[in-house]
Amino acid sequence: MANRLIGDLPKVGIRPVIDGRERGVRESLEKQVMDLAQAAAAFISEQLKFPSGETVECVIADTCIGGVAEAALCAEKFRKEGVGVSLTVTPCWCYGTEVMDTDPLLPKAVWGFNGTERPGAVYLAAALAGYTQKGLPTFGIYGRDVQDAGDTTIPEDVKEKLLRFVKSGLAVAQMKGKSYLSIGYSSMGIAGSMVDSGFFQKYLGIRTEFVESVEILRRIDEGIYDAEEYQKALAWTKENCKEGIDVNKPEDKVDAARKEEEWETVVKMTLICRDMMIGNEKVVAKGYREEGLGRNAILGGFQGQRQWTDYKPNADFTEAILNSSFDWNGIRQAFVFATENDSLNGVSMLFGHLLSNTSQIFSDVRTYWSPEAVKRVCGKELSGLAEGGIIHLINSGSTTLDATAQQRDEEGNPAMKPFWEITEEEAQKCLDNTLWPQAERGYFRGGGYSSQFKTAGQMPVTMSRVNLVDGLGPVLQIAEGWTVELPDDIHKILDERTNPTWPTTWFVPRVNGAGAFKDVYSVMANWGANHGAISYGHIGADLITLASMLRIPVNMHNVDEDKVFRPSAWVSFGENKEGADFRACESYGPLYGKK
Ligand SMILES: C[C@H](O)[C@@H](O)[C@@H](O)C(=O)CO
Numbered sequence: 361m362a363n364r365l366i367g368d369l370p371k372v373g374i375r376p377v378i379d380g381r382e383r384g385v386r387e388s389l390e391k392q393v394m395d396l397a398q399a400a401a402a403f404i405s406e407q408l409k410f411p412s413g414e415t416v417e418c419v420i421a422d423t424c425i426g427g428v429a430e431a432a433l434c435a436e437k438f439r440k441e442g443v444g445v446s447l448t449v450t451p452c453w454c455y456g457t458e459v460m461d462t463d464p465l466l467p468k469a470v471w472g473f474n475g476t477e478r479p480g481a482v483y484l485a486a487a488l489a490g491y492t493q494k495g496l497p498t499f500g501i502y503g504r505d506v507q508d509a510g511d512t513t514i515p516e517d518v519k520e521k522l523l524r525f526v527k528s529g530l531a532v533a534q535m536k537g538k539s540y541l542s543i544g545y546s547s548m549g550i551a552g553s554m555v556d557s558g559f560f561q562k563y564l565g566i567r568t569e570f571v572e573s574v575e576i577l578r579r580i581d582e583g584i585y586d587a588e589e590y591q592k593a594l595a596w597t598k599e600n601c602k603e604g605i606d607v608n609k610p611e612d613k614v615d616a617a618r619k620e621e622e623w624e625t626v627v628k629m630t631l632i633c634r635d636m637m638i639g640n641e642k643v644v645a646k647g648y649r650e651e652g653l654g655r656n657a658i659l660g661g662f663q664g665q666r667q668w669t670d671y672k673p674n675a676d677f678t679e680a681i682l683n684s685s686f687d688w689n690g691i692r693q694a695f696v697f698a699t700e701n702d703s704l705n706g707v708s709m710l711f712g713h714l715l716s717n718t719s720q721i722f723s724d725v726r727t728y729w730s731p732e733a734v735k736r737v738c739g740k741e742l743s744g745l746a747e748g749g750i751i752h753l754i755n756s757g758s759t760t761l762d763a764t765a766q767q768r769d770e771e772g773n774p775a776m777k778p779f780w781e782i783t784e785e786e787a788q789k790c791l792d793n794t795l796w797p798q799a800e801r802g803y804f805r806g807g808g809y810s811s812q813f814k815t816a817g818q819m820p821v822t823m824s825r826v827n828l829v830d831g832l833g834p835v836l837q838i839a840e841g842w843t844v845e846l847p848d849d850i851h852k853i854l855d856e857r858t859n860p861t862w863p864t865t866w867f868v869p870r871v872n873g874a875g876a877f878k879d880v881y882s883v884m885a886n887w888g889a890n891h892g893a894i895s896y897g898h899i900g901a902d903l904i905t906l907a908s909m910l911r912i913p914v915n916m917h918n919v920d921e922d923k924v925f926r927p928s929a930w931v932s933f934g935e936n937k938e939g940a941d942f943r944a945c946e947s948y949g950p951l952y953g954k955k
């Protein structure tokens with residue numbers, strides 16, 4: 361069952377613009393301009409897929425655009441085709457405001473071909489000036505090296521910017537109109553769980569759906585789920601999810617019958633939470649049409665703690681399985697599902713998922729371990745990437761099992777891959793490297809099973825978090841770095857004194873000796889909340905581009921300056937990129953409403 365949301369996937373609209381002077385000039389350029397558009401479309405469709413694995417489709421205007429009439433015809437075609445991102449391309453001079461895309465909600469870029477025979481770059485600058493003057497911030501793409509007229513190869517630096525822009529633009533388009541499903545609400549006073557509907561609506565175009573956790577009980581008690589799939593899921597769970605240690609005090613331990621009941625409950629919870637997000641035609645077929653429609657949720661969160669977990673088994677199993685790239689139905693697209701209903705960490709996970717097509721890690725940013733403290737506690741030295749200190753990422757539930765690092769990339773390195781690249785063997789190894797200890801009943805009186813594993817390998821990762829600042833609005837912080845695998849004699853001591861029943865990832869951010877990235881300790885000290893969303897790969901530059909499209913300023917990042925790609929208008933807000941970002945986001949305000 362694909363996590364199919366309602367509505368078609370957005371397409372990329374390609375706008376070949378041209379000098380409208382007929383009887384010579386225009387005719388001499390038609391082929392070159394259209395060839396450039398075709399080349400861009402072919403490149404984008406060949407390189408990009410959606411998290412569902414579907415290919416990104418491009419729509420090219422029927423004709424070159426030499427003036428406002430053809431611009432309007434193109435806009436109409438894009439509307440009918442469901443275009444969500446607009447890319448204008450040209451090698452020549454065109455009439456800036458007469459051919460521009462004036463849709464304020466479409467992320468837009470202009471690729472001005474770096475050629476000399478025709479003034480393509482001059483058009484690019486004129487167009488961007490027009491977009492800036494009209495309050496339609498637009499990305500400008502201009503290759504470093506001159507190309508010969510008619511050359512339709514796309515230079516590497518242009519490719520990088522095209523992909524960054526399109527991926528981010530498609531993320532914006534995919535979020536629009538979807539829902540955040542909040543199951544329960546405030547969790548243990550975590551501010552991120554007090555879902556801010558205004559933020560979701562105005563910045564992301566996402567509607568917030570609130571459902572009491574009792575709905576899960578109702579559906580369990582009244583059998584409002586696919587009984588056949590439940591049996592399949594339970595059998596699969598018994599086969600693949602082995603119980604781990606039971607750290608509970610003797611008087612808190614439960615008998616086999618209760619443990620079986622808890623497994624049955626958490627499997628039902630998983631089916632039900634998924635159905636609440638995206639619906640299930642089997643539930644409709646059972647006569648529960650409303651329940652079977654779901655809430656078109658592109659991401660969800662479960663309060664869990666504490667009322668539910670004081671009474672019923674926790675949702676660690678549910679959260680871990682939904683966030684993973686596989687379940688009893690096989691290898692599939694991961695969901696985005698936050699524990700403790702931390703909706704802001706959920707949004708950060710969603711950004712990572714839409715940009716990388718991979719499943720996501722949700723963690724407490726739990727402990728900074730200095731080399732000295734590790735030496736004191738373990739009598740051992742940290743080495744390699746870990747030698748400057750490490751951050752312990754760990755949280756009950758909500759971490760994808762892909763984070764066991766059992767998948768391999770083409771070079772044989774540990775990786776977390778888009779689901780369509782994961783082999784059956786790799787999925788099985790992720791499961792085989794995960795145990796499911798009984799929940800600690802001091803925390804979780806209702807019991808349940810927590811996923812427990814360690815990230816066994818070094819992988820490039822990016823930790824991020826959206827934070828809400830009163831009087832300012834949302835900000836995004838980003839830390840690129842690596843997971844590290846500690847020697848077992850260190851890992852065990854540190855993990856067991858922390859919590860041996862949860863999933864652990866050891867994280868080392870890339871530091872540069874200054875500011876928030878002065879050292880590993882500074883990264884943790886500057887982290888804006890108790891949680892971080894961790895995505896495979898160094899996707900910080902993509903996150904920065906996406907944030908600028910959403911008018912969310914980036915308050916902290918360790919991405920190379922030359923990788924920062926924002927709308928050209930940002931330069932008008934000053935040379936200091938960080939300050940300009942804040943001023944530009946403040947000036948433009950959220951995409952879908954007033955602050
Ligand atoms: C079980 C505990 O309540 C944890 O859930 C808690 O420490 C957190 O994760 C807080 O973010």
Ligand SMILES: [Mn+2]
Nearest residue numbers: 700723724755
């Ligand atoms: Mn937490």
